[in-house]
Amino acid sequence: MQLITDDLRRIPTLNDLDEAALQWLIDRSECRILHEDDYMFRKGDPIDYMHIILKGRLRIKVMQGKQLREISAMESGTITGMLPYSRMKEATGFGIASQETHVLSLHKKYFVEMEQVSRDMVQALVGVMTTRARDFTRLQQQNEKMMALGKLSAGLAHELNNPAAAIVRSSDILRQHLHHTPDNFKKVILIRLEPEQVDSVNDILFSKINNPPPSISMMDRNNREDEIAEWLEDRGWDDGYEAAENFVEFGMTLDDLEEMEEIIEGKHTEPVFNWLNNVLTTERLVKEIEEASQRISTLIQSVKTYTHMDRSTEKAHANIHEGLNSTLTMLNHKLKKKNIQVNKEYNEDLPEIPIYVSEINQVWTNLIDNAIDAMEDKGTLTIRTQANSQQLRIDIIDNGSGIPPDIQSSIFDPFFTTKAVGQGSGLGLDIVQKIVEQHNGTIKVESEPGNTQFTICFPITNP
Numbered sequence: 001m002q003l004i005t006d007d008l009r010r011i012p013t014l015n016d017l018d019e020a021a022l023q024w025l026i027d028r029s030e031c032r033i034l035h036e037d038d039y040m041f042r043k044g045d046p047i048d049y050m051h052i053i054l055k056g057r058l059r060i061k062v063m064q065g066k067q068l069r070e071i072s073a074m075e076s077g078t079i080t081g082m083l084p085y086s087r088m089k090e091a092t093g094f095g096i097a098s099q100e101t102h103v104l105s106l107h108k109k110y111f112v113e114m115e116q117v118s119r120d121m122v123q124a125l126v127g128v129m130t131t132r133a134r135d136f137t138r139l140q141q142q143n144e145k146m147m148a149l150g151k152l153s154a155g156l157a158h159e160l161n162n163p164a165a166a167i168v169r170s171s172d173i174l175r176q177h178l179h180h181t182p183d184n185f186k187k188v189i190l191i192r193l194e195p196e197q198v199d200s201v202n203d204i205l206f207s208k209i210n211n212p213p214p215s216i217s218m219m220d221r222n223n224r225e226d227e228i229a230e231w232l233e234d235r236g237w238d239d240g241y242e243a244a245e246n247f248v249e250f251g252m253t254l255d256d257l258e259e260m261e262e263i264i265e266g267k268h269t270e271p272v273f274n275w276l277n278n279v280l281t282t283e284r285l286v287k288e289i290e291e292a293s294q295r296i297s298t299l300i301q302s303v304k305t306y307t308h309m310d311r312s313t314e315k316a317h318a319n320i321h322e323g324l325n326s327t328l329t330m331l332n333h334k335l336k337k338k339n340i341q342v343n344k345e346y347n348e349d350l351p352e353i354p355i356y357v358s359e360i361n362q363v364w365t366n367l368i369d370n371a372i373d374a375m376e377d378k379g380t381l382t383i384r385t386q387a388n389s390q391q392l393r394i395d396i397i398d399n400g401s402g403i404p405p406d407i408q409s410s411i412f413d414p415f416f417t418t419k420a421v422g423q424g425s426g427l428g429l430d431i432v433q434k435i436v437e438q439h440n441g442t443i444k445v446e447s448e449p450g451n452t453q454f455t456i457c458f459p460i461t462n463p
Contacts, residue, residue, distance in 0.1 A: 004031070004104065007054040011077045013124045021118035028113075029106045034097035041081075041091045049105040050125070051081040056101025062093040073098070082108045083129040084115075084122050160299060163292035170292070174285040177278070191268045200263045204256055205276060209283055213251025224248050231257060236270045243277040250280050299329065317352040320360075320394060324383055327364040334372050338379060345384040353392055353458055359435045366432050367396045367454050374400030374452065387460065394456045403447040411445065 008014050008022050029052075034040055040051065040058060058074040071093070074080060080095075082088060115122050216224070225244040231254060232240030247257070257273070264272055328335070328342060335342060371381055375398050382397040403411060412433045436443045441458040 004054065007076075007102075008052070008104075011052070011079070013079060013128055014121075017118060017121055017124070021121050024114075024117050025106060025121070026104070028110050029104045032103045032105060034101040034103060036097055036099055038097045038101075040095040040097065040101075040103065042094050043091055045091045047082045047088045047090055048108050049081050050079065050083055050108070052104040052106075053078045053080070054102040054104055056103075057098045058095045058101060059098050060093055060095055068094065079125065079128050080132070081105070083125050083132075084111045085126060086129050160296060163295040163299075166292040167289050170285045170288040174282065174289070177281055177285065191271060193264060193268075197263050197265075201260050201272070201276075204260055205279065208250045208252055208256070209280070211251070213249075221248055224253065227254050228252070228257065232273065235273075237273075243273070246277055246280050246284065249284065315354040315356055317354050318357050318360075319352050320350060320355075320385060320392065321346055323357060323361045324364055324385075324394075327361055327368055328383075331365070331368055331372065334369070335381070338372065338375065338377050340372060340375060340379045340381055343380065343382040345382060347386045350385055350387050350392060351460055353460060355439055355458070356435075360439070363432050363435050363456070364396075366429065370429075371396060371398035371400065371452070374398055374402075376400070390460060392458045392460060395453055396456075397451065397453045399450050400452060402449040402452050403445065408445060408447060412443075 004026050005019075005022055008025070014022065032040075034056070041047075043063065053074055053076055055076050057076070058078075059070050060072045060074060061068040061070050063069075074095070111122075225241065225248050228244035228247055229240035232243055237243065260272070260276075261269055324344075334340075368381070368383075372379075375381070380399050382395070384395040384397070386393050412429050433443055436456055436458075439458055441456060443454065443456045445455075446453050
């Protein structure tokens, strides 16, 4: 017993207690010895005991997806499990010994008696509970952020992959295309045309390049390609369809080709139109590379806007729409995967308000991500903004399954979640509420099947 007393004395929380209190604790506790890889508790086990680790070490693991992930460790001197006034009911993770571990366990039925024996012990243990709750909340919040970052990173990688692949593909085709330039140039350089003829042909060509063609139906497009292909083949082309597709894409018509043929007086038709096709092909490939590069640039700008990484960490006047739009960009892969239609009902005259931008973007991420998860394929997400002289209002509305009435009052509680095990920590809406309140705002929800609406209001003047 003296050895156990000495071990307890080495624990800062208990070292100021008198001998009688420590002896009472020892007399009513059970001493257990765990061997390496033994479980002290498993997820779902009822929490009926306070545990004091006298020697050894416990690894704490939780389920994430389908895997166990170690999130912390408990060393000698740690007090865990049920504590006085704690509301814990069951274990949320797994405690596994990483070496031989000695544990002193006190059943919760003795807590009432503990108050009569030693108020100092109760106060010390309540302090442990407060610190544990704060540390666990911080850990879970960090874990929630990392899970959100993982989702966004996966989506961003997917979004970047498409334009990056388009650049690689178009660059490769452009390189192969340019390899044919010397032969085509040789044919063109031998043509003797008057400067006025060249200028007239160029005027038609670049009017098509610089002006987007009007949209036409697929049937009209196919008919136009057939006409141009036959026209080219009548003038010596082996296969006119490849060039015809290119000409039609830039809005060329049979009348345009005939006009250019008339300008060059019917001479050198094949090399001239081959040169025109090459110019249009180069233009198309460069345009594809430009659009893909612009898409990557837009995504990078969205990341900067979302993370607010190029600005101060202080509150700054910001346009709420920028954060909403960058969040939609970051979650675009999930929206596309479910074919969700997004309706932006923005008040474009919305005033800028002082906010912590990256934190407010976390609000939009949690609410929009939850809305996406709640909807079936081809759902509708509506984001509405409006303002009056006193406050700015944002509504995020989805036509998903809704939130059952019996849990609507609990969704902002810490650790409350309706998601499957490993898919959420239950801190998403708790974080949202805290961030909104930090900005002196309010958040409420109204929900029924087919219509769930979260309404966030911020004061226009937000110190």
